Amino acid sequence: MSWSRTRHHLSSPLGVVTVALLLLLVATAVVAPLLLGDRATEIAGGALQAGPSAAHPFGTDALGRDVLTRTLVATRLSLVLALLVVGIGVACGLIIGTVPVVLGRRAGRAVVAVLNLMVAFPGLLLALFLAMIFGVGARGAVLSMAIAFAPSFARLTHTTASGVANADYVSAARLLRVPRWRILIRHVIPNISEPLVINATSQVGAALLSISALSYIGFGVQPPQYDWGRMLADGLPAIYTNPAAALAPSIMIVVAGLAFVLAGELLTQVLGGSQHGHLRLPSLRSQRRDMAPAETPPPGEEVLRIERLTVTVPGETAPFSPVVDVSMRLRRGEIVGLVGESGSGKSLTAMAVAQLTSYPNVAEADVHQIKGNELRRMRPRDRERLLGTSLAMVFQDPMSSLNPTLKVGRQLAEVAETHERLGRRDAWRRAVDRLSAVLITDPQARAKQYPMAFSGGMRQRASIAMGLMAQPALIVADEPTTALDVTVQKEVLGLLRRISRESDAAVLMISHDIAVVAENASRVLVMYAGRVVEELPVSGLAEAAHPYTRALIASIPDMSTDRSRPLANIPGRPPHASDLPPGCAFAPRCGRADDRCRQARPELADSGGGGAVACWHPLLPVLESEA
Amino acid sequence: MLELRDIVVRYGHNQGAVTAVDEVSLTVAAGSVVGLVGESGSGKSTLARAAVGLAPLTSGTILWKGAGLDPRGRPPLQYVFQDPYASLNPRMSVGASIAEGLPRASGRQERPARVTELLEMVRLDPGDVHKRPRQLSGGQRQRVAIARALAAEPEVLIADEITSALDVSVQGAVLNLLKEIQTRTGVGILFISHNLAVVRYIADSIAVMKSGRLVEHGTTEDVIERSAHPYTKQLLEAVPTMTMGNGRS
Numbered sequence: 001m002s003w004s005r006t007r008h009h010l011s012s013p014l015g016v017v018t019v020a021l022l023l024l025l026v027a028t029a030v031v032a033p034l035l036l037g038d039r040a041t042e043i044a045g046g047a048l049q050a051g052p053s054a055a056h057p058f059g060t061d062a063l064g065r066d067v068l069t070r071t072l073v074a075t076r077l078s079l080v081l082a083l084l085v086v087g088i089g090v091a092c093g094l095i096i097g098t099v100p101v102v103l104g105r106r107a108g109r110a111v112v113a114v115l116n117l118m119v120a121f122p123g124l125l126l127a128l129f130l131a132m133i134f135g136v137g138a139r140g141a142v143l144s145m146a147i148a149f150a151p152s153f154a155r156l157t158h159t160t161a162s163g164v165a166n167a168d169y170v171s172a173a174r175l176l177r178v179p180r181w182r183i184l185i186r187h188v189i190p191n192i193s194e195p196l197v198i199n200a201t202s203q204v205g206a207a208l209l210s211i212s213a214l215s216y217i218g219f220g221v222q223p224p225q226y227d228w229g230r231m232l233a234d235g236l237p238a239i240y241t242n243p244a245a246a247l248a249p250s251i252m253i254v255v256a257g258l259a260f261v262l263a264g265e266l267l268t269q270v271l272g273g274s275q276h277g278h279l280r281l282p283s284l285r286s287q288r289r290d291m292a293p294a295e296t297p298p299p300g301e302e303v304l305r306i307e308r309l310t311v312t313v314p315g316e317t318a319p320f321s322p323v324v325d326v327s328m329r330l331r332r333g334e335i336v337g338l339v340g341e342s343g344s345g346k347s348l349t350a351m352a353v354a355q356l357t358s359y360p361n362v363a364e365a366d367v368h369q370i371k372g373n374e375l376r377r378m379r380p381r382d383r384e385r386l387l388g389t390s391l392a393m394v395f396q397d398p399m400s401s402l403n404p405t406l407k408v409g410r411q412l413a414e415v416a417e418t419h420e421r422l423g424r425r426d427a428w429r430r431a432v433d434r435l436s437a438v439l440i441t442d443p444q445a446r447a448k449q450y451p452m453a454f455s456g457g458m459r460q461r462a463s464i465a466m467g468l469m470a471q472p473a474l475i476v477a478d479e480p481t482t483a484l485d486v487t488v489q490k491e492v493l494g495l496l497r498r499i500s501r502e503s504d505a506a507v508l509m510i511s512h513d514i515a516v517v518a519e520n521a522s523r524v525l526v527m528y529a530g531r532v533v534e535e536l537p538v539s540g541l542a543e544a545a546h547p548y549t550r551a552l553i554a555s556i557p558d559m560s561t562d563r564s565r566p567l568a569n570i571p572g573r574p575p576h577a578s579d580l581p582p583g584c585a586f587a588p589r590c591g592r593a594d595d596r597c598r599q600a601r602p603e604l605a606d607s608g609g610g611g612a613v614a615c616w617h618p619l620l621p622v623l624e625s626e627a
Numbered sequence: 628m629l630e631l632r633d634i635v636v637r638y639g640h641n642q643g644a645v646t647a648v649d650e651v652s653l654t655v656a657a658g659s660v661v662g663l664v665g666e667s668g669s670g671k672s673t674l675a676r677a678a679v680g681l682a683p684l685t686s687g688t689i690l691w692k693g694a695g696l697d698p699r700g701r702p703p704l705q706y707v708f709q710d711p712y713a714s715l716n717p718r719m720s721v722g723a724s725i726a727e728g729l730p731r732a733s734g735r736q737e738r739p740a741r742v743t744e745l746l747e748m749v750r751l752d753p754g755d756v757h758k759r760p761r762q763l764s765g766g767q768r769q770r771v772a773i774a775r776a777l778a779a780e781p782e783v784l785i786a787d788e789i790t791s792a793l794d795v796s797v798q799g800a801v802l803n804l805l806k807e808i809q810t811r812t813g814v815g816i817l818f819i820s821h822n823l824a825v826v827r828y829i830a831d832s833i834a835v836m837k838s839g840r841l842v843e844h845g846t847t848e849d850v851i852e853r854s855a856h857p858y859t860k861q862l863l864e865a866v867p868t869m870t871m872g873n874g875r876s
Contacts, residue, residue: 515869566806
């Protein structure tokens with residue numbers, strides 16, 4: 001939670017109203033009894049239960065005391081009682097809710113069982129029952145409401161705490177023999193405090209209402225003390241002669257209740273609930289120059305052409321672009337690798353290529369053609385159809401593209417039914433056929449199973465099969481094997497290669513592992529900090545011109561790495577896209593960088609041998625012996 | 628030394644029971660690095676978690692220097708988790724996290740000095756002591772996690788896939804660090820990974836697990852050069868290599 005974010009929330013309309021209401025309430029509670037305390041008990045002669053007048057805007061009560069003054073003075077007692085209820089309730093709830101973490105497994109279970117029983121019991125009934133035991137009066141009302149409130153808070157505490165209690169850092173603390181109570185105080189409570197603070201704040205409003213209700217029915221505050229509930233009870237019998245006497249405390253109850261609910265809402269936003277509320281959003285319409293004239297490529301040759309793709313995302317102070325000016329062309333049957341470290345923008349590029357950039361991110365490109373069709377000039381319906389039939393997407397986690405509640409065959413068939421209007425039976429037949437194409441044994445039976453019955457590798461193959469339901473000209477595979485084991489990885493990559501060869505589809509293979517790409521692709525694009533820094537044929541990787549590409553290759557240990565020497569690595573870390581250095585983004589980590597690199601950013605330029613590199617001091621093959 | 632004898636870990640009851648670790652015996656001698664490889668679901672992490680008590684033991688014995696582990700005494704084993712984004716308390720400073728590992732007997736005055744020493748040992752700037760995990764990169768966080776484990780002065784360190792959540796460009800630095808610490812302090816390491824190339828680099832001997840069982844165990848050279856089990860051969864073949872030639876300069 002940064003201060004700028006907090007300030008942003010406080011200056012929003014919600015923030016201003018909430019803070020103003022709370023300040024007003026607190027000021028009234030502090031000041032009113034001091035200034036008006038005497039007047040509130042002063043009995044004005046002769047004007048019993050009088051209606052509103054200039055001297056008494058809300059009239060007088062049965063003893064002729066000014067209702068407005070009394071309402072303001074009652075603020076202190078009403079708020080203090082409500083806060084006491086929540087305070088005691090939170091303390092009890094916190095203890096009951098966290099005790100299972102400290103106790104052993106068995107004792108913890110017993111506490112949770114008792115807790116469940118208490119939560120099941122109606123709160124108000126419990127409060128009334130307890131109020132009988134504690135006796136009428138403010139103390140009894142507070143205790144009974146607090147005890148009635150504690151179970152639900154204890155439940156919330158327990159649920160959030162048990163999530164944290166399983167975290168790795170708690171396991172680590174256990175292994176370090178940190179005492180249990182210390183684990184509770186240092187590891188568990190600080191990490192569950194946000195939802196609890198939010199909940200407790202909005203509960204103050206509810207507590208205020210309940211305490212007022214108890215006072216109203218005579219269990220709570222007793223005369224000569226008075227809170228809003230008590231005043232409401234006094235004013236109500238005369239509602240027909242002087243409605244204002246009942247109205248004044250009612251207004252205050254509503255206003256105060258609202259203030260605390262709003263405060264809870266505000267805290268939710270400040271402490272990290274809302275995702276985009278505080279962020280500066282990128283503008284939806286581009287100010288970019290018109291698209292470049294599309295020179296028509298030989299039909300059927302070029303599957304994907306994208307020029308100067310930029311993806312902009314919201315930032316805390318200003319929007320920033322994690323992908324800048326990425327251009328690529330893919331021909332039929334070609335496998336192109338897109339390599340980069342985490343945060344380099346490679347996945348955002350993949351999503352933008354498939355037109356899957358979702359709000360509030362914005363993707364823009366000068367040219368975005370699939371099979372020679374400019375997507376930006378197409379009607380949405382035609383564009384959907386083109387993408388649905390000619391582009392397939394394979395994700396890192398196959399479960400993100402498979403619906404766990406539908407049979408695998410059914411999901412596959414649906415693709416053909418939607419995009420090609422195939423009949424149910426034909427679509428099913430094709431689904432089985434495609435499952436066998438991705439080497440799933442016994443596809444007839446497997447098609448009738450749910451994704452959960454599939455292993456990780458089989459799910460990934462099924463999600464590839466789903467992409468093959470149409471005849472895709474382009475397959476975008478975003479880290480298709482990162483979640484898989486090495487032996488399964490080999491199978492899935494082999495499958496993608498075979499599909500590309502047999503169906504002449506182009507594959508854009510995105511990976512953090514340059515070795516995976518080197519084994520499967522023919523061409524490689526290397527991304528760093530949102531830009532393509534080098535493009536080269538796989539055969540030229542050994543003589544890569546960019547120091548980053550070289551370093552990336554060198555940092556992968558393989559079966560021939562010298563065990564007696566330290567492993568190569570790249571010192572430092574990639575810059576964040578919102579905070580890029582003025583010159584070359586790799587300069588701070590580069591051994592070859594000089595002042596020029598730190599001041600001016602090199603553009604992607606021809607490096608010879610069919611490649612391009614963005615570097616002021618490229619490692620040229622002839623210079624390699626010196627380098 | 629650490630001896631795991633006939634370890635069985637079984638989850639669930641009756642027909643639904645799954646045997647995650649099936650009668651595995653493994654020894655980590657003082658000062659040695661044992662690599663444990665296998666695919667996800669092979670039981671390698673479960674075995675390691677059982678060794679430190681994070682997974683329930685169905686049967687088998689864990690021996691430390693020939694005797695049972697004392698649950699109250701100073702623990703001879705420490706564990707470094709796979710995901711450095713989950714293994715550090717986001718609310719605690721780097722220094723506080725590391726200090727938690729220090730033996731309780733150490734005096735108040737010595738603690739800051741020990742934390743600085745540990746930060747230097749894992750090649751972090753001692754000035755980072757007040758930083759929160761979110762201000763650090765993945766590689767830096769993993770160094771903090773290693774420093775915290777080392778603070779407890781363990782005799783055996785269990786490293787569970789400690790580089791698989793990191794980028795390859797920083798993986799090398801973390802592995803170099805681990806190797807250097809091992810040489811310097813002589814701590815024994817049980818190094819778990821699915822990446823054979825990484826295990827080959829760091830381990831003296833390699834154990835291969837498949838479906839909860841230990842299928843091969845030998846010196847690194849033997850397992851890599853003369854693997855006996857077909858599964859090990861399969862793993863070796865699947866390691867991606869830079870086929871376009873020698874990429875190392």
